[in-house]
Amino acid sequence: AMLTILPGCANKGIFELPPPNSPDSIHDNFIRDKAPSDEAFAALQNHAGRFIEDGNFAKAKAIFSEYSPLFPKHQANIDRIIELFDEYPAVLPENIGQFVNSPGSEIFPVFSADGDTLYFTGRNRADNNIGDTEDIFAAVHIDNAFETAKPLTGTLSSTQFNDAINSISPDGKFTLLFTNREDPMGNNAFIMRGSNTITEFPHPVNSRYFDSDAIMTPDGTTIIFVSDRPGGIGDYHANGMPFRDGFLGNTDIYIAHKTDGEWKKPVNLGEVINTPYAERTPYLIDGRILVFSSQGHSSIGGMDIFVSFRKGDGWTNWTQPRNIGLSINSPRDDWGFVISPDRKFAYFSSDRKGGSGNRDGGSGNRDGGFGSFDIYRIPIEAIEEKLQPPPEPEPIVEEKPALEPEPAREPLVTHHETPDAPTESIPEPIIQFQLTDTFTVRFEVNGVSIRREFYSKLDSVAVIMRQNPPLKLRIDGFTDNLGPADYNLRLSRRRAQAVADFIADRGISRGRLLIEGHGIRTPIADNTTDRGRALNRRVECRLFE
Known part of the structure; x- marks a missing residue:
């Protein structure tokens, strides 16, 4: 796999933040000394995060409120974060259990088209193929319960490379994959049609940079994916290199269309969706609702899951992303959101406190992806309101829409x-x-x-x-x-x-x-x-x- 640092893009390393359980005075001195830097804002999230994990939302809200004036460029997002604490979650996610999760790491849940199998990517599990590679696992899904997950064999199995299923088409005819198998391009997206042949996605969708997390519309003419290629929102930081509070880099969400049998140049979804930090794991509902994870926007810490709604018939005009809320999001990393084919549950991965592995050692993405993620689920009813689009504009009435001001000049x-x-x-x-x-x-x-x-x-x-x-x-x-x-x-x-x-x-x-x-x-x-x-x-x- 190829990781590239562009000339002039110095590696700033990972923030060295006070441990979450440090005395309040340590957090206070650090935040006030470093504000309004991104490092100080990450420390603010870190400070409030331990209270969020304990369910003390009032204390977390007070912390964000107290330090809010120190971060003028984050003001709108802090206000949105504070609003979240007024929505105490009635239902919390459940860990789907030991037949799937392990002390290792389980990420990227994906269901087969018929809903009978849950695929995911495992790392540092006792049953991984070899070493610390990422392998694809499958767990049979019956009556909302799971049988013991097993590593795949055959075409989707490799012993020395990282493999992940990104998505499966609703009709089951094609599978989008990420793999760093031997090829001149590096970390890229691949497509498997049927059950045998794996083909690399063509240029310009694939690049010599990190390209992953791909989903495709059912008609096969539009692909949405994540890339750390240059030209995104914010400074360039390669995936896999230390940046901010982990190794995710600055990845953005892109879209590309297929016309006349050829894939056109991908387009960045823009600064409404993308931030100078990491955006990952896009998921499309009914062709109009985009769910994705981000370290930016109104994240309470780490990667949070957000939802945005497509406006009009184009693909680059979206509503301001909305944090899906404390029913799902934690101060750690929450990503890989999918909905089961029967639409009863939403599934995602998280390294939150209390999982199968050691959750006291920090974020899994902070230590290079070797941490411990589990797969969780929550009834769709618990987040259904968050997946509803904002109200449509009412018809315009041809009248003067103002209070009666005194005339000042010709209209x-x-x-x-x-x-x-x-x-x-x-x-x-x-x-x-x-x-x-x-x-x-x-x-x-x-x-x-x-x-x-x-x-x-x-x-x-x-x-x-x-x-x-x-x-x-x-x-x-x-x-x-x-x-x-x-x-x-x-x-x-x-x-x-x-x-x-x-x-x-x-x-x-x-x-x-x-x-x-x-x-x-x-x-x-x-x-x-x-x-x-x-x-x-x-x-x-x-x-x-």
Whole structure:
């Protein structure tokens, strides 16, 4: 296998963080001394992680809240993390047991098309073929229980290389694999049609870099996979080399299409999905829901599992990834999400505390992949709400969507098309507006959810911005005076972020959205009355050039 360090990309090594059980003062000094660096943020996750593992979500929430002001570039993600702690999980995952899991490592669960067999990749098991290679295992699946897993023999078995099944097509006709068998390209994706012939995926899908975690649409014309090839989001860091808190490198999710019998150049899914850290194990539900793992976004620590929803008919426009929640995610690495063919359970791998191996020695990906991962499952009902797409935009009403401002100048009239305007058979209505207009959204007590009555108003703002590319939007969040000032400041930012997410989901670049939270400052009504407080719980949006 080939691992390449590009010229000028120095190896920064793995963060040396205080042990999780260190006194609070040690964590505090380290975080404050290193902030706002990525190393300090990883230490913050590490500090809160031990309380998350013990189920003390209130303490973990307090830790993220306390250090939040030190990390301005992580502000939106910290706010999303804090929200997670308000959703105490009713159901927790179960370890699928000793017939599959071992003191070694079990990752990448994949079901056969008929659901009768669970395949996975095992390492450091007593029954591995040889040494510390990664081998494919199979466990017969009957009535939601498993027989003893056994290593595969035949075509999918090798004694000196790493092998993994990435995915199996719904009809069972082809299998996508990762292997580092002898070939000039290195770590690559392969395809097996039927049960005999393994063929390397052609260039440009495969490269001389790490290419893995492949899934394909049922029609065989689109492949989604992970790669550490140069040109991704953030600096280049090769998979397998020490970076941040492990050896995963900076891998991104890519997509490639097959037209006229040829695979075209892969396209990076972009910065909405990918981060400067590792994204792994994409999984597609019904062609529209992308589930994947990431060290970035609003991860509470290690790799968390996220869900994003495809917008429109293209493949590079997705909603802001949503953390699937504490029902699944832990402060360690959680990845390899799949749903069983009968759609009763979701399965994934984790090196969380309390598994079959030693979970006190740190993350399995932190020590080069030699740690101990187990396979877990959770009833699909426990996460079903997280897999539901956000509400569709309501139809635009051709009216002036604003409070009645005083006229300042002649209204601007939009009439030209822009590159990011949606393709529709019915053109968007022309909306008249003035730059002095204020678009106000109001919220429930302690609420951050946008009420349906404001959808039309915000949809109109998005239309105006699509039709006027030079315009930007200032989004200011406010609260009433109930509760501590620091809580209200965070709450106001979360409200502003919710409006920004709504606008961005309608095709507006986040670079055009300026958000700020003001807390209890600048009330517009009397905070001693219910009516006054209701008016102060708001977000104000103003367009500017």
